[in-house]
Amino acid sequence: MAEECTHDCSSCGTTCGSDTRKKDLHEAPNELSDIRHVIAVVSGKGGVGKSLVTGLMSVAMSRKGQHVGIMDADITGPSIPEDVRCQRGDSRQ
Secondary structure: OOOOOOOOHHHOOOOOOOOOOOOOOOOOOOOOOOOOOOOOOOOOOOOOOHHHHHHHHHHHHHHOOOOOOOOOOOOOOOOHHHHOOOOOOOOOO
């Protein structure tokens, strides 16, 4: 941080820890993508029912005619494939 810092980051060209402006993290979708909506089910704690909620929401939406896909990004081991009895590389229609 410069010694003459006014904490007005809009007029400063340096990068420091004082910059509290919100950053836009949106990324333009791939032009070939047909995905219109993404719903994330997240929690910082395990055992709260994230997989159950995800499964129930996907079944309900599928029954209403929506096309549904689930990406289980659990770093300790995905449980969704076990819940719906999918095998590696299996794609259910």
